[in-house]
Amino acid sequence: MTNLKKESNGINSFVKSIEVVVPPDRRTGRGLKNITQSIVDVNIPFMKKLFFCEEGMANNNLAIHEAPPKTLKDWKIPKPRDLEAIHLDIDRFDIGVVVSFGYFLAPVILESFTKGSMNVHPSLLPKYRGAAPIQYAILNGDQETGITIQELHHEIFDAGKILRQISVAIPSESTYLSLESILAAEGAELLVDTLQYLDYFQANAQEQDVTKVTKAPKIPKDMAEIKWNQITADKLDKLYRAISHQYALTTNFIEKRIQLHNTSLPSEHKQQNIRNKIATTNYSPGTIIYDSKSLDSIYIICNDDKLIECRSVKMEGKNEISVKDWINGYGVEIPGFAQNLEFCGALYDFEDHLSSGEQEMFPSNYIEIINKGGGNSEGNEIKNKLKS
Numbered sequence: 001m002t003n004l005k006k007e008s009n010g011i012n013s014f015v016k017s018i019e020v021v022v023p024p025d026r027r028t029g030r031g032l033k034n035i036t037q038s039i040v041d042v043n044i045p046f047m048k049k050l051f052f053c054e055e056g057m058a059n060n061n062l063a064i065h066e067a068p069p070k071t072l073k074d075w076k077i078p079k080p081r082d083l084e085a086i087h088l089d090i091d092r093f094d095i096g097v098v099v100s101f102g103y104f105l106a107p108v109i110l111e112s113f114t115k116g117s118m119n120v121h122p123s124l125l126p127k128y129r130g131a132a133p134i135q136y137a138i139l140n141g142d143q144e145t146g147i148t149i150q151e152l153h154h155e156i157f158d159a160g161k162i163l164r165q166i167s168v169a170i171p172s173e174s175t176y177l178s179l180e181s182i183l184a185a186e187g188a189e190l191l192v193d194t195l196q197y198l199d200y201f202q203a204n205a206q207e208q209d210v211t212k213v214t215k216a217p218k219i220p221k222d223m224a225e226i227k228w229n230q231i232t233a234d235k236l237d238k239l240y241r242a243i244s245h246q247y248a249l250t251t252n253f254i255e256k257r258i259q260l261h262n263t264s265l266p267s268e269h270k271q272q273n274i275r276n277k278i279a280t281t282n283y284s285p286g287t288i289i290y291d292s293k294s295l296d297s298i299y300i301i302c303n304d305d306k307l308i309e310c311r312s313v314k315m316e317g318k319n320e321i322s323v324k325d326w327i328n329g330y331g332v333e334i335p336g337f338a339q340n341l342e343f344c345g346a347l348y349d350f351e352d353h354l355s356s357g358e359q360e361m362f363p364s365n366y367i368e369i370i371n372k373g374g375g376n377s378e379g380n381e382i383k384n385k386l387k388s
Contacts, residue, residue, distance in 0.1 A: 019063040019093070077112045095198070097191065098152065107154045115198065117152040120191055122183045124165060125150060126208040128216035129158035134179055136216040137170060138242035144169050145179070147187045149194045151205060161205035164194045173264075175241045219243050226251045226260070228286035233306035237265035248314070251286070261320055262311035266299065271307055274299060295324035 068075055077093065096117035098105065110117045123133035124146040137145045146167045151160035168186055170179060194201055224247035226236065240249055240263045248259035266274070278289060289299040289307065299307040314320040321329075 019065065021065040021067050073106065075109070077109060095195065096152075097195075099187075104157065105152060110152055110154060116202065118163060118194075119150050119152055119158070119160065120187045121148045121150055121158055122146075122180070122187065123216065124148060124167065125158055125162060126210065126213040128214055130216035131218040133216040134176055134183065135219055135242040135246075138174060138176065138179065139238050141238060142170055145183070147183060147190050149190060149201075150208075151202075159208060161207055163201040163205050164190055166190055173241070176243070176245045219246060221247055223247070224249050228300070229284075229303050231302055232304040233265055233302040233308045234304075236302055236308050237263070240264075253315070257316040259314040259320075260300075260310045261314060264309050266307055266309045274307060275305075290323070290327065295327055296322075298323045298327070 077096075093113055094115045096105075096110070096113045098117065098119045105117065121133065122145065123129075123137065124144075125148040127133075128136050128145075133145070144167050146165060148162055149164040150158065150162050153159040166186065168183060171182075223239070224243060226249055228251070231239070236249075240260075244261075244263075248261065249263065250257055250259050252258065274289060283289070283301050285301055285303045287301045289301065290297075297309045297311050299309055302308055310323060312320055312322050313326050315326075
């Protein structure tokens with residue numbers, strides 16, 4: 001909204017006024033506190049009267065309208081509030097612009113704008129129609145994405161005629177938040193330019209190619225559940241970068257939930273260096289590898305025998321802590337084990353399901369190494385530590 005607001009303040013601006021509609025604050029957390037959806041500066045230009053729908057808006061001296069909490073079925077566009085509109089008895093806005101609004105706008109609403117309605121969508125439509133185009137671009141390892149300015153379709157989300165479209169390169173190692181920031185800046189500039197020459201772009205709007213439609217549906221929470229025997233290190237890295245802003249990657253540790261934070265994919269050189277040091281032992285997916293001399297990170301084996309690096313964790317009901325504090329807190333370093341492997345070794349095998357008994361919790365190679373390190377009594381002592 002910042003670019004549009006700036007344009008509206010210009011002496012020869014084509015934007016006379018802007019009004020904004022936002023969803024109501026949502027209640028969340030244990031105390032059900034009111035949370036404003038987001039705060040966004042106003043920055044969108046409109047020809048005369050612009051009605052701007054966005055998931056969050058700060059009140060930058062704009063008229064703010066609050067939408068109903070669940071549906072716009074019986075909701076009507078309010079009359080413009082600016083003094084000129086009131087004086088001239090203008091009861092309709094010229095243009096409606098929708099950005100990450102989350103509501104389906106019925107035809108009766110769309111038809112209330114004299115010059116139509118449009119949406120800023122962060123993908124190259126018809127690719128990635130839906131609520132999560134940025135996430136799926138990262139999940140699929142795309143090298144480029146883009147911005148589409150589309151007219152709003154009366155029946156289908158993200159199926160309107162294309163007014164403008166630009167490609168945007170995706171930097172390597174992009175996260176959702178970093179890519180969102182890039183696309184927001186590009187989209188703001190494209191929107192202002194589109195609105196300034198709207199008649200031309202509407203006259204040359206293109207239908208979407210329905211044979212090239214792909215979907216980017218809302219990310220389900222269970223996508224963050226790690227199944228170690230089913231995911232490669234590369235896919236886990238993409239998953240973290242795509243959805244960790246929304247859902248923390250989660251697995252189990254001693255029948256408790258644990259979140260993995262600050263994860264990354266080690267370089268090929270680092271991967272090979274670690275594998276060389278533990279080459280004599282065959283570990284299953286989900287096994288933690290760590291260096292007892294440097295506890296800045298842990299490395300977890302994925303199903304392709306490659307490693308994912310993790311620097312902090314959050315146990316169920318606890319605060320996020322460094323992996324060094326986590327390892328020291330659980331006392332899981334195995335006597336004799338680190339010295340025997342020189343680099344260090346398996347702390348614990350993460351399991352997707354821990355209901356099959358103690359033997360499932362402690363893989364055979366792990367128990368054998370404990371027995372070699374100090375006998376059954378010492379092995380039992382370590383197991384008790386892990387459970388306490």
